[in-house]
Amino acid sequence: MAHSANLNANAGKKCLIRIDVSSDTVCPWCFVGKKNLEKAIEFTKDQYDFEVRWHPFFLNPDAPKEGIEKRKFYEDKFGSRSQQIVNRMYEIFKGIGLEYNMSGLTGNTLDSHRLISFAGNQGLEKQNKLVDELFLGYFTQGKYIGDRNFLVDAANKAGVEGAAEFLADPNSGLQQVQDELRKYSSDISGVPYFVINEKVRISGGQPPENFIRAFHVAAS
DSSP states (O other): OOOHHHHHHHHHHHHEEEEEEEOOTTTTHHHHHHHHHHHHHHTTTEEEEEEEEEEEEESSHHHTTTTHHHHHHHHHHGGGGGHHHHHHHHHHHHTTOOOOOOOSSEOHHHHHHHHHHHHHHOOOHHHHHHHHHHHHHHHSSSTTTTTTHHHHHHHHHTTTHHHHHHHHHTTTTTHHHHIIIIIIIOOSSSSOEETTTTEEEEEEOOOOOHHHHHHHHHHH
């Protein structure tokens, strides 16, 4: 009878889908990918349990700490294609119910990644919420990703404790960021990059249905 009870218990247990995401906080496709991933999770939450962990990647590791105007950065990087790229992002963001904002500065993302790793130590839900707040602020409100006040405000909204004190020390969390870079991002060339149950790998801002298919494969 005990053996039968265990079988019944296991039959009702949902498969765990663990998703490791390599991302940069100034990557618009990372935000798009996050939104589409969340749609896929919502659609399949009755089938699976999920753990989502965010890991650092630096699209521009030499970006200045003091920041540079987004428009100038795009023009310097993409030249004559810059406006076409920006227009496309306006349309992509409109498709996920958001308004893309090109105002403000872009720049070095190290502090944001230190903070994301720090948040993860307090729980994956807080980490995920923080990533959302950072994306929203940077891409839709013209906030600068290197602004300490913005980072602390985003952390407070996500329920992350001790952010101001943590960020005040430039060495806090640095080793964790470096370790995660080596483990999760050393062999990839672009983001977002999703590893699902260490079995399925997806890159780019994929539509929800592609994530759903990946969940099924990863769970099999």
